[in-house]
Amino acid sequence: MLLFGLAAPAMAQTPTGQWVHAFAMEGQPKYGPDFTHFDYVNVDAPKGGVVRTGDLGGFDTFNPILPKGEAAGGIGLLYETLLTPSLDEQSVYYGHLAQALMIAPDYGAVTFRMDPDAKWHDGEPVTAEDVVWTFNKLIEVNPDRAQYYVNITKAEVTAPGEVTFTFNQTGNRELPLILGQLQVLPQHWWEGKDAAGKQRNIAESTLEPPLGSGPYELASFDAGRTIVYKRDPDYWGIDHPTQVGQNNFDEYRIEYFLDLTVQFEAFKGDQFDYWSENQARRWATAYDFPAVADSRVIKEEFPQDYAGSGIIVGFIPNLRREKFQDALVREALNYAFDFEELSNTLFFGQYQRIDSYFFGLPFKSTGLPEGEELEVLNSVKDLVPASVFTDTYTNPISGDPTKLRANLRTALGLFQQAGFSLDGNKLVDADGTQLAFEILLNGPTIEPVAANLVTNLAQIGVAVTLRTVDSPQYINRARSFDFDVIYSGWAQSWSPGNEQRFFFGSSTAKEQGSQNYAGIADPGIDALIEKLIGADDRATQEAVVKALDRTLLAHHYIVPSYSLRNSRTARWDRFGRPENLPEFSSGFPTIWWYDEAKAAKTGGAQ
Numbered sequence: 001m002l003l004f005g006l007a008a009p010a011m012a013q014t015p016t017g018q019w020v021h022a023f024a025m026e027g028q029p030k031y032g033p034d035f036t037h038f039d040y041v042n043v044d045a046p047k048g049g050v051v052r053t054g055d056l057g058g059f060d061t062f063n064p065i066l067p068k069g070e071a072a073g074g075i076g077l078l079y080e081t082l083l084t085p086s087l088d089e090q091s092v093y094y095g096h097l098a099q100a101l102m103i104a105p106d107y108g109a110v111t112f113r114m115d116p117d118a119k120w121h122d123g124e125p126v127t128a129e130d131v132v133w134t135f136n137k138l139i140e141v142n143p144d145r146a147q148y149y150v151n152i153t154k155a156e157v158t159a160p161g162e163v164t165f166t167f168n169q170t171g172n173r174e175l176p177l178i179l180g181q182l183q184v185l186p187q188h189w190w191e192g193k194d195a196a197g198k199q200r201n202i203a204e205s206t207l208e209p210p211l212g213s214g215p216y217e218l219a220s221f222d223a224g225r226t227i228v229y230k231r232d233p234d235y236w237g238i239d240h241p242t243q244v245g246q247n248n249f250d251e252y253r254i255e256y257f258l259d260l261t262v263q264f265e266a267f268k269g270d271q272f273d274y275w276s277e278n279q280a281r282r283w284a285t286a287y288d289f290p291a292v293a294d295s296r297v298i299k300e301e302f303p304q305d306y307a308g309s310g311i312i313v314g315f316i317p318n319l320r321r322e323k324f325q326d327a328l329v330r331e332a333l334n335y336a337f338d339f340e341e342l343s344n345t346l347f348f349g350q351y352q353r354i355d356s357y358f359f360g361l362p363f364k365s366t367g368l369p370e371g372e373e374l375e376v377l378n379s380v381k382d383l384v385p386a387s388v389f390t391d392t393y394t395n396p397i398s399g400d401p402t403k404l405r406a407n408l409r410t411a412l413g414l415f416q417q418a419g420f421s422l423d424g425n426k427l428v429d430a431d432g433t434q435l436a437f438e439i440l441l442n443g444p445t446i447e448p449v450a451a452n453l454v455t456n457l458a459q460i461g462v463a464v465t466l467r468t469v470d471s472p473q474y475i476n477r478a479r480s481f482d483f484d485v486i487y488s489g490w491a492q493s494w495s496p497g498n499e500q501r502f503f504f505g506s507s508t509a510k511e512q513g514s515q516n517y518a519g520i521a522d523p524g525i526d527a528l529i530e531k532l533i534g535a536d537d538r539a540t541q542e543a544v545v546k547a548l549d550r551t552l553l554a555h556h557y558i559v560p561s562y563s564l565r566n567s568r569t570a571r572w573d574r575f576g577r578p579e580n581l582p583e584f585s586s587g588f589p590t591i592w593w594y595d596e597a598k599a600a601k602t603g604g605a606q
Contacts, residue, residue, distance in 0.1 A: 014103060014176075015103075016102075016103045016104060016105045016107070017102065017103070017104070017105045018102060019100040019101070019102050019113065020100060020101060020102070020103075021033040021094065021095050021099070021100055022083075022092060022093060022094045022095065023083060023092070023093045023101060023103075023176055023177055023180060024089075024091060024092045024093075025090075025091035025092075025173065025174070025177065025495050026091065026495075026538060029089070029092050029094070030086065030088070030089050030092065031086065031094065031241075035241050036241050036244065037241055037244035037245055038086050038087070038088065038241075038242070038244075038245070038582075039088060040087060040088050040578055040580060040581065040582040040587070040591065041244060041245025041246060041578060041591050042245050042576075042578050042591070042593070043244055043245045044245075045245050045248045045576070045591075045593040046248065046576075046593055046594070046596075047231070047248050047249075047250065047593075048248075048249070048250050048593075048594050048596075049249055049250060049251070049574075049593070049594020049595075049596070049599065050249060050250065050251040050252075050253060050594065051249045051251070051252055051253070051273055051274070051575070051589045051592075051594070052253045052254075052255060052271070052272035052273045052274075053073075053252075053253070053254050053255070053272055053273065053274055053589075054254070054255050054256075054257060054263050054266065054267060054271075054272040054274075054275065055073050055254055055255070055256050055257070056256070056257055056258070056260060056263060056443065056471055057070060057256060057258070057470065057471030057472060058070060058224035058225070058256050058258070058471070058472065059071060059072040059073065059223075059224060059227070059256070060205060060207070060223070060224065060472075061205035061206060061207065062075065062206055062207060062208065062209065062210045062218070063202065063204070063205055063206050063210075064079060064183060064185075065137065065138050065141060065142055065145070065185070065202065066141065066142065066203075066204075066205060067141070067142045067143060067144055067145075067479070067512075067513045068205075068476070068479070068513075069205050070471070070472055070475065072221070072227055072254075073227060073254045073256075074216075074227060074229055074252060074254055076183070076214070077212075077214050077215060077216035077229050077247075077252060078210060078212030078213075078214045078216060078217070078218060078229075079183045079184065079185060079212050079213065079214060080096060080097050080118075080126075080183070080184065080212075080213050080214050080237075081096060081097065081180065081181050081182060081183050081184065082095075082096065082097050082098040082101075082112050082131070082179065082180045082181075082182055082184065083095060083096055083098060083101070083177070083180030083181065084096040084242045086242075086582075087582035087583070087584050087585040087587060087591075088582040088583045088584065089584075090308055090494050090495075090584065091177070091493075091494065091495050093177060093180050093181075094241075094242050095115070095242075096115070096237070096240070096242055097114060097115060097118050097126055097131075097184055097213070098112035098113060098114055098115065098180070099113055099114065099115040099116075100112075100113045101113070101176060101180065103176050106170040106171065107167070107170050107171050107172055107173055107175070107176075108166065108167050108169070108170040109164055109165060109166045109167060110164070110165050110175065110176040110179060111158060111162055111163065111164040111165075112128075112131070112162065112163050112164075112179075112180070113161060113162050114126065114127060114128050114131070114161045114162070114163070116161065117236055117237075117240075118213060118236055118237070119213060119236040120186050120189070120211055120212070120213050121211055121212055121213065121217055121232060122189075122211060124186070124188060126184060126186075126213050127161070127187075128157045128160075128161055128162055128163040129157055129187060130184050130185065130186060130187050131155070131163045131182065131184055132155045132156060132157055132163055133185075133187040134182065134183070134184050134185045134187070135149075135152075135155040135165075135182060136155060137185075137190075137202050137203075138182075140203075141202060141203045142513075143511055143512070143513060144502075144511065144513040144514055147501075147502065147507060147508055147511050147514060148178075148498070148499075148502055149178075150501075150507070151167050151168050151169055151172060151175060151498070152165050152166070152167055152168075152175065152179070153166050153167065153168045154166040165179050171534055171536065172497075172498070172533055172534070173536075174495070174497040174498050174533070175498070178498060184213070185202070186211050186212075186213070189210070189211040190202045194208050207221075207223060209221075213236065214232075214235070215231060215232060215235045215237065215238070215243065215246075215247035216229035216230060216231055216232060216247070216252055217229065217230055217232050219251075224256060225255070225256050226253065226254065226255055226256065227253070227254045228251060228252075228253050229251070229252040229253070230250065230251055230252075231247060231249065231250050231251070231252075235247075245578075245591060246590050246591050247590065248591075248592065248593035248594070249589060249593070249594055250594075252589070253272075255271060255272045258470060260443055260444065260445060264282065264286070267570070268289050268291070270291070270572060270603065273571055273572045273574070273575075274569065274570075274571045274572075274588065274589070275569065275570045275571070276567060276568070276569055277568035277569065277570065278445060278568075279445055280346065280347040280348045280350045280351065281346060281347075281348065283348075283350070283568050284348040284350075287299055287570065291572070292570075295573065296572060296573055296601075296602045296603070297570055297571065297572055297573065298570065298571055298573045299568075299569070299570050300569055300570075300571070301566040301567065301568050301569070302566060302567045302569060302581075302586035303565065303566050304581055304582065304583060304584060304585050304586050304587075305566075305567035305585060305586050306360060306565045306566065306567065307583060307584050308493070308494055308583075308584035308585075309360070309361075309491055309492060309493060309494070310356075310357075310358040310359050310360040310361035310364070310491070310492040310493075310494075311354070311359055311360060311489060311490070311491050311492060311563055312354055312356065312357045312358070312359055312489050312490055312492070312558060312560060313354065313487075313488065313489030313490075313560070313561055313562075313563065314354065314487070314489060314558045314559045314560040314561040315333065315337070315439065315450070315453065315485050315486075315487055315558065315559040315561070316485060316486050316487075316488055316489075316517045316518050316557065316558050316559075317329075317330050317333065317437075317484070317485050317518065317557070317558075318481060318483055318484055318485065318486075318517070318518065318519055319518055319519040319520065319521075319557075320481055320509075320519040321437075321484055323435065323437065323484075324437075324484075324485075326418045326419075327385075327555055327556050328414045328415070328417050328418040329414070329415065329418050329420075329435075330555075330556035330557065330559075331414055331556040332410075332411040332412075332414035332415050332418075333411075333453070333457070333556075333559050334395065334396060334556065334559045334560075335396045335407040335408065335410045335411035335414070336407070336408060336411050336453055336456040336457045336460070336462075337396075337452065337453050337456070337559050337561075338398040338399065338404055338407075338452055338456060339353045339395070339398070339561070339562060340397060340398050340399025340400075340403075341398060341399055341404070341452065342448075342449060342452055342562075343399075343562075344399065346448055346449070347562065350564055351562035351563060351564050352562060352563055352564075352565075353395055353560065353561075353562055354560035354561060354562060354563050355393060355394065355395055355553075355560060356393075356549055356553070357490070357492065357548075357549045357552050357553065358492050358496070358545060358549050359560075359563055360563065360565055361492060361494060363542040363545050363546060364545075364546070364549055365393070365546040365547075365549040365550040365553070366392075366546075367392055368389070368390070368392060369388065369389065369546070369547065369550065371543070372539060372540065372543035373543040373544075373546045373547050373550075374389075375543070376528070376531060376540075376543050376544050376547040377389065377547050377550070377551075379531075380524050380527045380528060380531075380547075383522075383523050383524030383527055384524040384528075384551045384554070385524075385551070385554040385555065387554050388547075388550045388551055388554050391554075393550065393553040393554070395560060396410070404456065408456060408459055408460050411457075411460060412427075412460045415427055415435070415460070415462075420435055422460075422461055423461075425461055426461045426463075427460060427461030427462050428461075434461070434462075434463055435461070435462050435463070436462070436463035436464070436465075437462075437463075437464055437465075437484035437485055438464070438465050438466070438467050438483070438484045438485070439453070439454070439464060439465070439466050439467070439484070439485045439486070439487065440467050440469065440474065440477060440478075440483040440484070440485065440486045440487075441466060441467065441468045441469070441474070441486075441487055442468075442469070442471055442474035442475075442487070443468060443470070443471065443474075444468055446487045447466060447468060449487075449561065450466050450487065451466065453559070454466060474486075478517065479512055479513045480512050481512065481517070481519065486517060487561075488517055489558070490503050490515065495541070496532060496541075496545050496548075497532060497533050497541075498533055500529045500532060500533075500548065501529055501533075502514055502515055502516065503515050503516060504516060504518075504520045504525050504529065504552065505520075505525070505526055505529055506520070506521035506522065506523070506525075506526050507526075509521040518557045518558070520555075520557060522555065524551055525548065525551060525552065525555075528544060528547055528548040528551060529548065531544045532544040532545060532548060567586065569586075569588075571588075572602055573598050573601075573602050574594065574595060574598045574599035574602045575588075575589075575592045575593065575594060575595055575598065576592065576593050576594075576595040576598070577591065577592045577593075578591055
């Protein structure tokens with residue numbers, strides 16, 4: 001996801017019409033043109049050792065741009081972007097493959113000047129032609145990216161070592177940053193032949209080890225099970241100011257597992273080093289094994305990992321199914337979800353209930369609209385639900401049998417308003433067909449949470465079933481919108497903008513592979529998204545975000561679940577890290593390093 005910055009009331013813009021070393025959505029970059037490293041790194045961090053991470057599922061391609069299949073983890077160790085962010089600022093990106101950028105005065109174009117020192121692992125330079133080729137191939141083979149880049153009309157080499165992107169609109173201040181995040185691929189390699197003499201094809205999946213420009217090279221792999229990356233000692237950017245003190249491990253290994261329980265047992269057995277916990281019960285009860293007791297495994301929470309982003313997650317009905325096109329039906333589902341009971345019995349009180357599409361961010365909608373937010377809503381008054389002006393969104397509260405019964409009565413009333421009625425113990429439509437649907441889950445973690453909804457809806461005659469599938473099947477079904485309801489969500493940045501089209505815009509409702517999981521195609525939401533993209537100061541941006549948030553909530557496109565604003569982690573204690581971590585990330589493993597003394601006490605990686 002894009003991570004943009006929290007701005008002052010009015011956004012100072014990156015200078016236009018001149019070359020600059022960094023892009024800031026607001027204010028001034030912390031680091032000047034002559035900076036030598038980010039403040040949060042250890043410039044003397046030792047190089048060496050191995051870091052092992054675990055992942056669920058598998059991989060079937062090293063081609064990072066295809067819309068289908070599962071790309072290998074860690075591919076970002078090989079391929080680099082034009083700009084790269086600092087972790088102690090928001091929405092500030094510094095030159096990387098591109099040493100500088102120049103934005104047109106009307107924000108109708110941006111030009112990047114390539115760093116002449118940037119090299120592919122075969123010694124060839126990373127060129128402006130590589131950038132143009134990558135962009136054109138990306139929108140050619142990946143409909144998702146074509147939609148995401150819909151406002152970019154042309155990419156061309158406009159001078160030696162310079163690439164210019166032209167836009168079909170002006171004033172969209174986010175587009176230079178979006179293009180700065182473009183991951184560049186080597187044209188000469190992809191247009192060449194493999195060791196067997198077969199022509200490579202960027203439109204096809206491949207397990208041939210790819211050529212990159214990054215700090216690591218692909219050393220070996222076992223298809224779908226293990227990937228090993230080795231640090232390139234001749235990496236062109238080793239002394240680059242955005243790279244100093246980073247990429248300190250000689251070896252980066254990813255181990256894959258098909259079952260989460262098996263994966264956790266593998267972590268306990270020291271088959272990999274770092275575990276990100278996603279289950280409250282396990283966090284509260286399962287860390288009683290000997291390695292924790294004798295401090296060889298360290299539990300730690302990091303608020304930094306969520307400091308710069310928001311989220312909404314929950315049960316998302318597919319509006320492409322007729323049964324979910326009535327907002328009353330979608331609203332009724334929320335009254336059957338008993339978060340408070342789950343908090344008491346399953347969550348150990350660790351979570352908060354989500355009540356915003358921008359949960360965790362200070363500019364979510366609250367109370368009734370006022371000021372500029374009210375002005376924004378009035379400008380689209382005929383396109384948004386009337387309730388956005390009169391009602392404050394709140395989730396139903398249960399937690400005991402009396403409250404649950406009352407909420408289920410409310411849910412039943414909403415279903416009846418939508419045309420359903422009780423026929424014995426079944427909720428049926430006018431044709432006598434019972435309301436029934438399936439909840440699709442990615443693995444077993446959310447099964448107890450979804451079971452709460454299944455059980456409660458059964459009490460008012462709705463037949464809900466759970467289907468748990470492995471990650472590849474879940475991804476393919478989600479991409480093709482082959483589901484009734486899924487458990488998923490959207491991460492949000494501190495500067496929401498163009499990506500909202502990809503999440504909630506009519507233009508992506510039918511685009512398979514988009515993140516418009518719900519199938520939202522609403523003119524009011526489209527209008528608000530366009531106002532957001534065109535906002536020219538921070539106050540307007542925040543006002544439109546609140547209006548968009550309020551409108552999305554009023555349509556009941558999701559049954560919100562819960563969130564934790566710290567990342568829960570456990571690790572084998574064989575690593576060092578900077579004394580002061582950056583504000584917006586724990587930085588693992590990028591700015592950490594292998595500590596030989598700790599490893600000697602803990603036992604070296606196997």
